Amino acid sequence: MIARGEAVAAVLARAGEALVVTANGWISREAHAAGDRDGNFYMLGSMGLASSIGLGVALTNPQRRVVVLDGDGNLLMALGTLAMVADQQPPNFVHVVLDNEIYGSTGGQRSLSAGVDLDEVARAAGYASVWRIGELSELDDALAAQGPVFVLIKVAPVAQGTAPRVPLAPAAIAARFRAAVEV
Amino acid sequence: MSVAPELVPASLLDLLLEQRFDFFTGVPDSTLTSVLNELEARSDLRYVPAVSENVAVGLATGAWLGGARPALLMQNTGLALAAHPLATLTSICRIPLLLVVGWRGHDADAPEHDFIGPATQPLLEALRIPFFVPDAETLPNDLADAVATMDSSRGVAALVIRPGVLA
Numbered sequence: 001m002i003a004r005g006e007a008v009a010a011v012l013a014r015a016g017e018a019l020v021v022t023a024n025g026w027i028s029r030e031a032h033a034a035g036d037r038d039g040n041f042y043m044l045g046s047m048g049l050a051s052s053i054g055l056g057v058a059l060t061n062p063q064r065r066v067v068v069l070d071g072d073g074n075l076l077m078a079l080g081t082l083a084m085v086a087d088q089q090p091p092n093f094v095h096v097v098l099d100n101e102i103y104g105s106t107g108g109q110r111s112l113s114a115g116v117d118l119d120e121v122a123r124a125a126g127y128a129s130v131w132r133i134g135e136l137s138e139l140d141d142a143l144a145a146q147g148p149v150f151v152l153i154k155v156a157p158v159a160q161g162t163a164p165r166v167p168l169a170p171a172a173i174a175a176r177f178r179a180a181v182e183v
Numbered sequence: 184m185s186v187a188p189e190l191v192p193a194s195l196l197d198l199l200l201e202q203r204f205d206f207f208t209g210v211p212d213s214t215l216t217s218v219l220n221e222l223e224a225r226s227d228l229r230y231v232p233a234v235s236e237n238v239a240v241g242l243a244t245g246a247w248l249g250g251a252r253p254a255l256l257m258q259n260t261g262l263a264l265a266a267h268p269l270a271t272l273t274s275i276c277r278i279p280l281l282l283v284v285g286w287r288g289h290d291a292d293a294p295e296h297d298f299i300g301p302a303t304q305p306l307l308e309a310l311r312i313p314f315f316v317p318d319a320e321t322l323p324n325d326l327a328d329a330v331a332t333m334d335s336s337r338g339v340a341a342l343v344i345r346p347g348v349l350a
Contacts, residue, residue, distance in 0.1 A: 021245070044271075045270075045271025046268040048241075049272065050241075051241075052239075052241030052242040053245035053248065053272075055231075056206075056241070056242045056243060056246035056251075057249040058245075059249070080234030080235060080238060081241075083234060084234060084242070170275040170276045174278065175277070178248050181249055
């Protein structure tokens with residue numbers, strides 16, 4: 001089974017010039033460890049809102065690709081965001097969900113995604129392109145699709161990781177991201 | 184009966200546009216119906232409806248990160264829902280954001296507003312959000328003060344609108 005950290009690194013390796021928003025917890029940690037860049041917004045708190053933050057970036061920057069690295073617990077916490085994405089239909093918006101079916105950062109409690117096909121939820125909401133991938137090489141096509149794109153990657157249900165906390169001040173993460181957008 | 188022109192309440196939307204806001208989101212509130220309907224009718228403006236007030240804070244934060252100047256309209260009941268990202272996102276990331284909050288339960292109101300009405304001011308204070316409560320006549324000045332506070336502190340500021348203040 002794909003490891004969460006592998007999936008994070010594989011998406012970022014294909015991000016190119018895209019702006020990237022990462023969900024709190026291990027996803028932000030592993031994204032930072034995979035290669036820090038100004039165009040990464042590491043969400044540290046506000047669980048559930050990586051998708052809406054990414055949507056706001058995508059709507060204000062239609063010329064830039066925007067990739068959200070989300071988790072199953074995050075998505076379920078603000079599931080209605082799928083309807084907002086579908087309503088706005090941003091073609092530059094790519095929503096990647098790493099689904100390990102647990103709350104990893106708090107010790108592995110069930111997230112309730114085991115019984116819900118999140119890709120089918122996104123399809124029903126109205127995403128233009130929906131992928132459920134079992135091999136990371138499939139990311140090449142998925143990330144290049146016309147958006148809004150939804151990519152579900154089932155990853156291993158391992159709670160803990162090894163990446164350190166993101167060693168940046170939250171205000172600095174925000175300020176440099178906005179500056180990177182203006183380039 | 185005629186009304187003197189200077190007493191006609193200004194359009195809040197016009198005032199917001201004068202303050203250069205260019206991205207609007209929120210969740211409807213009957214206190215703010217006039218400005219929300221004006222926003223929805225204006226195809227030249229970007230109003231992105233949100234499903235909840237916490238998600239609206241996320242969206243507005245993304246809009247600011249993306250280079251915009253966002254304003255968020257909501258009911259004070261939604262302030263409680265938005266407390267999570269106001270405490271763990273906009274606060275720590277220093278996101279300039281204007282909240283326009285309808286103050287239900289300020290006076291006699293429906294039972295579901297009775298509790299949140301008096302809790303509104305303490306809630307804003309607990310979240311360390313500077314706020315302004317205009318009358319119809321002070322709306323332009325109070326908005327200008329809220330925006331100046333938002334810009335100078337690089338943070339969230341709120342304009343809290345009681346029923347009857349807007350046209």
